[in-house]
Amino acid sequence: MGGGFGGFHTARHLEKLAREHDLEVTLVNDTNHLVYTPFLPEAAGGTLEPRHVVIPLRPSLPRTRLLVGHATRHDPDRRRVRFVADSGEETDLEYDQLVVCPGSVSRTLPIPGLSESAVGFKTLAEAIFLRNHVLKQLELADAARDADERAAMLTFVFVGGGYAGVEALAELEDLVADSRRHYPGLDKVPTRWMLVEATEGIFPEVGARLASYAMRQLTKRGIELRLGTTLTDATGGAVTLSSGEVIPCRTLVWTAGVRSHPAVIQMGLPVDERGRARVDEALAVKDLPGVWALGDGAAVPDPARPGLACPPTSQHAVRQAKVVAANVVARFTGGRLDTFRYRTRxxxxxxxxxxxxxxxxxxxxxxxxxxxxxxxxxxxxxxxxxxxxxxxxxxxxxxxxxxxxxxxxxxxxxxxxxx
Ligand SMILES: Cc1cc2nc3c(=O)[nH]c(=O)nc-3n(C[C@H](O)[C@H](O)[C@H](O)COP(=O)(O)OP(=O)(O)OC[C@H]3O[C@@H](n4cnc5c(N)ncnc54)[C@H](O)[C@@H]3O)c2cc1C
Incomplete structure (x- = not known):
């Protein structure tokens, strides 16, 4: 269940193993493609064609039965999953082994106006929406007569200094900078780009030295950094920050973290405090024999950081997929279970x-x-x-x-x- 990085690669490994073992693989996903998310910022910025950042599932998984729709319910006693096709038709799928990997969704907070005025940056639809939206702001600003309105149209605020948010901001800022030469009417009107981050630094994953290099690069390009600052309000066509600053803007992008996809709970899996499936080092779901979970939606013990779960990255999901596929087969053959040992390289x-x-x-x-x-x-x-x-x-x-x-x-x- 779930045809992203985790599900796609699990199915791929199982297809290879199916040559030696008599396996039937069914993949349930809500689209017929996998999105290569590291390329979403480039799709938004226009350096990559949107169709080139997705991988069609059917030709890539020729021996897998693909069902496009949603897995909505799970009966572990009868080993069945309820599948709802896009047409609305419902079927119960029987399984011997179930692999759950529905990924994650944007983590929002109860900030007034946030859900109405902000857009996330997790899906291809959001990336392409943002591309069109920022280009539209240039058109609107070019036609606008009111200076305050123009300034708001050309102000772009991103909340969340993780790598996905920073990459999205950098690509879209590039796109607007390159496009401006076609708007002579906006020659004297500046654009304003701002990154708001609650902690005192951006992407801690790459280390302090590289993060400060990145911050210098962004500042050199005129991008304003508001570190140690949070968003408190997003109503009335403006954003208000914890510093009291009020910034009129028409573009608010929310990339302040992810949480496990609600489907993990919907499928009745035991979860941790962040809604991630509880699994052991072999990726087996606790107390549910025959059920496995991986990727952003699972709290997989991180071999590099004892006591903590793996970070939500595709490089982890891809490696976990190999372990899950081997363990699914081991359950049929009576072989030993593999454990997840990958450390971020x-x-x-x-x-x-x-x-x-x-x-x-x-x-x-x-x-x-x-x-x-x-x-x-x-x-x-x-x-x-x-x-x-x-x-x-x-x-x-x-x-x-x-x-x-x-x-x-x-x-x-x-x-x-x-x-
Ligand atoms: C902009 C961006 C850039 C990134 N860049 C990097 C990077 O450079 N390097 C890196 O390592 N990681 C990166 N990541 C993180 C990476 O994308 C995730 O860690 C990875 O996608 C997790 O894989 P997954 O299989 O758990 O989930 P996903 O890849 O999200 O796949 C889950 C799939 O399940 C589907 N699904 C959910 N619920 C259901 C249901 N009920 N029924 C059927 N289908 C369902 C979803 O729609 C989706 O297709 C980036 C993420 C983003 C958003």
């Missing part, structure tokens, strides 16, 4: 403009070399030769030509026949 954060920070097997690199390593790493990781080729082609074209700045917000909303 590196972290990469793309800052746009051919710069990044990377920490790789104890080495810390920044600037252009880090950017090159980051791109090479992701190219090696995105599944499938055809996807790699398309991504490489997008990057190559991007080196020679200017960024594409078309705003396509009307896609998916066809005009009525009777306007």
């Amino acid at each position: 590196g972290m990469f954060v793309d800052l746009g403009r051919n710069k990044a920070v990377a920490s790789l097997m104890g080495l810390h690199i920044s600037g252009f070399p880090a950017w090159f390593v980051t791109r090479t790493y992701h190219l090696s990781q995105i599944p499938g030769f055809r996807r790699k080729a398309r991504v490489a082609a997008d990057w190559t074209v991007g080196l020679a030509f200017q960024r594409d700045t078309a705003e396509l917000g009307s896609l998916g909303h066809p005009r009525s026949l009777d306007p």
Whole structure:
């Protein structure tokens, strides 16, 4: 259940193992593709085609039965999962072994106006919405006569200094900076970009030295950092910060952390205080024989940090998938269970403009070399030769030509026949 990094790679390993063992693999996912999330910022920024950052599941998993819809209920005693197709039709799926990996969702807080005015940055829909939205703000500002309105349209506030939020901000700031030359009417109107972070630093995962390099790069580009500051209100077309500052803006992006997908609880799995499935080192769900969980939705014991769970990253989900697939087979064959032993080898954060920070097997690199390593790493990781080729082609074209700045917000909303 769940066809993201965890589910896709589990199914892939099981397909390989199915050659030796008589296995039938069914994957339930709400779309027929996997989103390669590390590329979402580039899809938003327009350096990658949105279709090139997703991997279609059917051709990639030819021996898996894919069911597109939702798993909604679970009866562990009868070993059944209720599947609801997009048409609304419901079926009970029987299983011998169940692997649950529904991922995570944005973690919100009860801040007035937040859910109405902020957008997250976790899905392809959000990334493309934001791309179109920021380009639309340039159009609106160009046409606006009121100076305060213009300033609000050209103010972009991001809350949450994790790597996903910083990468999204950096790419969108690049997109707007590149697009501005086409708006001579906005020559003298500045754009304002702001990153609000509750702690005193950004992405602690890469270490203090690289984080401070990243902060210097962002500040050099005019991005305002508000560290040790929280968002307290998002009503009335403005955001209010804990410092008392009130910033009129039309773009608020919320990337202040994730929480386990509610489907974990819906499926009746035992959970920890953050709603993640409780599993042991073999990824078996506590007290539910035949049920496994992994990825962002599971509290997998982290071999590198005793007593803590693995961080929510794709590199962990991908490695956990291999262990789960082996253990599913071991349950049928009576073999020994494998345990999860992976330790993070590196972290990469793309800052746009051919710069990044990377920490790789104890080495810390920044600037252009880090950017090159980051791109090479992701190219090696995105599944499938055809996807790699398309991504490489997008990057190559991007080196020679200017960024594409078309705003396509009307896609998916066809005009009525009777306007
Ligand atoms: C912008 C961004 C950038 C990132 N960059 C990196 C990076 O550079 N490196 C890194 O290691 N990690 C990165 N991550 C984190 C990474 O994406 C996650 O850790 C990873 O996706 C977790 O894998 P998963 O299988 O648990 O969940 P997901 O990949 O989210 O997959 C879960 C799937 O299950 C589906 N699903 C949920 N509920 C149901 C249901 N009831 N029925 C059917 N289907 C369901 C979901 O829609 C989804 O398709 C990034 C994340 C984001 C948002």
